[in-house]
Amino acid sequence: MRVRLRLFEFEDLPWFPAVIRAGMMDYLRFMISALGTYRPIAPLLAEGLARTHQTQLLELGAGAGGGTETVLAALRAHGQLNTTITLTDLYPQPAAWADIARRTHGAIGYEPAVVNALAVPAHLAGFRTIFSAFHHFPPAAAKALLRDAVQARTGIGVFEGAGKHWAELLLAVTVLPVAQLLLTPFFRPFRLSRLVFTYLIPIIPLCTIWDGSVSLLRMYSTNELLALAQAADPTGQFVWQAGKKQHWWGPQVTYLIGWPAIQSTVTLVAK
Incomplete structure (x- = not known):
C-alpha cells in the first residue's frame, strides 16, 4: 500500500x-x-x-501501555536483564499504567504528568521508543520528534505494528471489530463505562474501526521514515536503520531506529 492520506483520528x-x-x-x-x-x-x-549503554526505555505516546510487558520480557530474554521502562503520553492514563506497574513489580513505571513527545523534559532519560503512534504526527511534527532525540543524544526507536498492506485494512474493518465485541468483557482493569460504550452505545468499536483504518493510511513507508531521519539529523550525528520485521505467524512491524554515531558521517540503511 503506497498511498498515504492525512485523515483525522478521533x-x-x-x-x-x-x-x-x-x-x-x-x-x-x-x-x-x-x-x-x-x-x-x-x-x-x-x-x-x-550501543547507548542504557538500561532505561522511555516510551512516548504510550497510550494504555499495550505490548510493553511483552517488549520487556523479550528484552530480558535477549540479555537486557536490568531493563526498565517509563510510560509517558500527551494524554496520560495513570490508572491503566498503575496496573502494569503493579504486575511488573515496578520494572515498568510511568510519568503521570503530560509529556509532549516533541519536547521531552530533560529529567526523563532513557532510550526513547514510540509504538503504534508515530503515524499520528504529520511530517513537520515527526521530524521535530526525531530532532529532539538527536539533540538529547539519546537513541530512539519508532515502531508500527503493521506492514502497511491492503489485507491489514480489510482485517481492520471485518475481523478485528468482531474480536473487539467478543473480547471486551475480558479487558482489565474492569470499567463499566467500557461495557456501556461498547454494547449499549457502540461508540468505542465504531471509533476504533475508523481510527484503525486511518492509522494504516497514515503510516510512513520505510523510505519516508529514512527521509524524516535525514531531515531531522542533517549533520549525521546518528546511525539510522529502517525496515520491516516479520512475526513468526505472519504480521510485520515497520520500524525506524537510530543511535548516536561514533563518526560524524550519517549512515542510512533500509532493510
Whole structure:
C-alpha cells in the first residue's frame, strides 16, 4: 500500500471524551499484548540499549501501555536483564499504567504528568521508543520528534505494528471489530463505562474501526521514515536503520531506529 492520506483520528482530537479514548486504548493494549505484536523488534532494541549503554526505555505516546510487558520480557530474554521502562503520553492514563506497574513489580513505571513527545523534559532519560503512534504526527511534527532525540543524544526507536498492506485494512474493518465485541468483557482493569460504550452505545468499536483504518493510511513507508531521519539529523550525528520485521505467524512491524554515531558521517540503511 503506497498511498498515504492525512485523515483525522478521533483519539487525536483534544475534545474527544477521555472515557472513549481510554476504552479504545484498552482494546489496543489487549490485542497488542495478546498477539505479541512487538516481540520481533526486541533484538533491535537490545542492540540500541547496548550501543547507548542504557538500561532505561522511555516510551512516548504510550497510550494504555499495550505490548510493553511483552517488549520487556523479550528484552530480558535477549540479555537486557536490568531493563526498565517509563510510560509517558500527551494524554496520560495513570490508572491503566498503575496496573502494569503493579504486575511488573515496578520494572515498568510511568510519568503521570503530560509529556509532549516533541519536547521531552530533560529529567526523563532513557532510550526513547514510540509504538503504534508515530503515524499520528504529520511530517513537520515527526521530524521535530526525531530532532529532539538527536539533540538529547539519546537513541530512539519508532515502531508500527503493521506492514502497511491492503489485507491489514480489510482485517481492520471485518475481523478485528468482531474480536473487539467478543473480547471486551475480558479487558482489565474492569470499567463499566467500557461495557456501556461498547454494547449499549457502540461508540468505542465504531471509533476504533475508523481510527484503525486511518492509522494504516497514515503510516510512513520505510523510505519516508529514512527521509524524516535525514531531515531531522542533517549533520549525521546518528546511525539510522529502517525496515520491516516479520512475526513468526505472519504480521510485520515497520520500524525506524537510530543511535548516536561514533563518526560524524550519517549512515542510512533500509532493510
